[in-house]
Amino acid sequence: MSKVYDIIDKKKLDVVNKPISKAHGLPNECYTNKEYTLIERKKLFEDKWTVIGVASSLKKIGDVKPFDLLGLPLLIVRNKKNKIKVFHNVCSHRGLKLVNKQGNIRNVIRCPYHSWSYNSDGDLIATPHIGGMNKHQSSKFKKSNNNLKEVRSHVWLDLIVVNISNNEIPFEKYIKPLSNRWTKFWKKKDRKLIKHASDYGYFKLKAKCNWKFAIENYCESYHLPWVHPGLNAYSKIEDHYHIQGLPNRFAGQGTIVYNPKFKGKIKFPCFPNWPKNKENIAEYVALFPNVMLGIHKDHFYAYWLEPINHERTLEHMEIYYVGEEAAASKKYKLLRKQNHKLWEDIQKEDVDIIQRMQIGRNSIAYNGGNFSPDMDNPTHHFHKWVATNVV
Ligand code: FES
Ligand SMILES: [Fe+2]
Known part of the structure; x- marks a missing residue:
């Protein structure tokens, strides 16, 4: 793999880390160069905690879901003990991508090529004819040395996070600065109440x-x-404040006037311990590299990114409410529909x-651009995270 400075002039990355009024943003290569993107895959995704899906999308024991992270094939499995596990999605025999589409494996993950089979814990359990016709064992081959390779994973608020390089601190510690920030309105026991909406809980967008x-x-x-006149009608630019995590792992913004106007008199139930004097606060935080979270007194969402290549991204929105009734009952269906539409x-x-930003990065006149010293601070925070971690 190339080194980042073989692709990008060091000065162009160093300038990102200057104080905001003197800094420029990440250079064009960070958005247009395929080789650079492989460095990002290693440094910003494999070496960090990255979101690859949500546990509620694998409901039953034996459910499997493949996920390709910038070309790296991974496999999410709900095992026999009802736990989420993540493996490298590649057969130990000749290297076929093992599972191609979402489904249920019943008891075995069987490779379609020569039928080597694995259980839901990734153990290699069958190797037909490996020792010659009708000899399904071989003294020269040890099955237990050839199980699927497990990826370190953790489930937090339904999000499946992985640390592929197995080098990061435990996720509970990694998330602590953000988790602590949110205890002032979102008590730990309230967080346990979130339920994925049964109908209007998910949408996907393609971004070029x-x-x-x-x-x-x-x-x-x-x-x-300018971009969200509807949202701006009740939550204006001046009602927002900046959020910049330390250590630098997240950034975003908050509003002090969260108060959407939906049709009908009924309202969603709120988190029971959300303080009354903070009812109109909502916070929108991007946890780097790839998930954007939104917390409100009455719902939570996670908007996570599936990077396909340097110029294609799939965006997944997952919406959660407070308790089963708000998430699934008929009573709140119309509200869920409206809230889903609002976010979509x-x-x-x-x-x-x-998408137009991507096109702009082909300009030879662009030098990484400039930040507003007062308005773009959280964006600069993210650029500094990239410029620091990619080297
Ligand atoms: S490649 Fe999977 S069984 Fe041969
Ligand atoms: Fe926006």
Whole structure:
């Protein structure tokens, strides 16, 4: 693998880390260069905690779901003990990508090529004819040395996070600065109440752009009046404040006037311990590299990115409510539908913009751009995270 400075002039990355009024943003190569993207895969995804899905999308024992991270094939499994496990999605025999589509494996993951088979814990349990016709064992081959390779994983608030290089601190510690920040309105016992909406709980958008644009756009509220006139009608640019995590792992913004206007008198139930004097606060935080979270008194969402290559990204939105009734009953169905539409419309407005950012990165006149010293601070925080961690 190339080194980052073989692809990008060191000065162009160093300038990102200057104080905001003197800094420029990440250079064009960070958005347009395929080789550079492989460095990102290693340094920003494999070496960090990265979201690859949600546990509630694998409901039954034996459910499997493949996930390719910038070309690296992974496999999520709900095992016999009802636990989520993640493996490298490659057969130990000749290296076929083992599972191609989401489904249920019943008891075995069988490779379609020569039928080597694995159980839901990744153990290699069958190797037909390995020792010659009708000899399914071989003294020269030890099955237990050839199980699927497990990836370190953890489930947090339904999100499946992986640390592929197995080098990071435990996720509970990694998330602590953000988790602590949120205890002031979101008590630990309230967090356990979140339930994925049964109907209007999910949508997916395709974005013809680099994954980083979604994160840097999410970090700032500067674009609100022009890109989201609907949202700006009740939550204005001046009602927002910046969030910049230390150590630098997350950034975003908060609003002090969360108060959407939905049709009908009924309202969603709120988290029982959310303080009354903070009812109109909502926070929108991007946890690097690839998940954007939103917490409100009455719902939570996770908007996570599946980077396909340097210029294609899939965006997945998962919406959660407080308790089973709010998430699944008929009573709240119309509200769920409206809330789903609200977020989908907002994210579509953002996708239109960030796709044009990708095109702009082909300009030879662009030098990484400039930040507003007062409005773009969380975006700069993210750029510094990239510029620091990619080397
Ligand atoms: S490649 Fe999987 S069994 Fe041969
Ligand atoms: Fe936006």
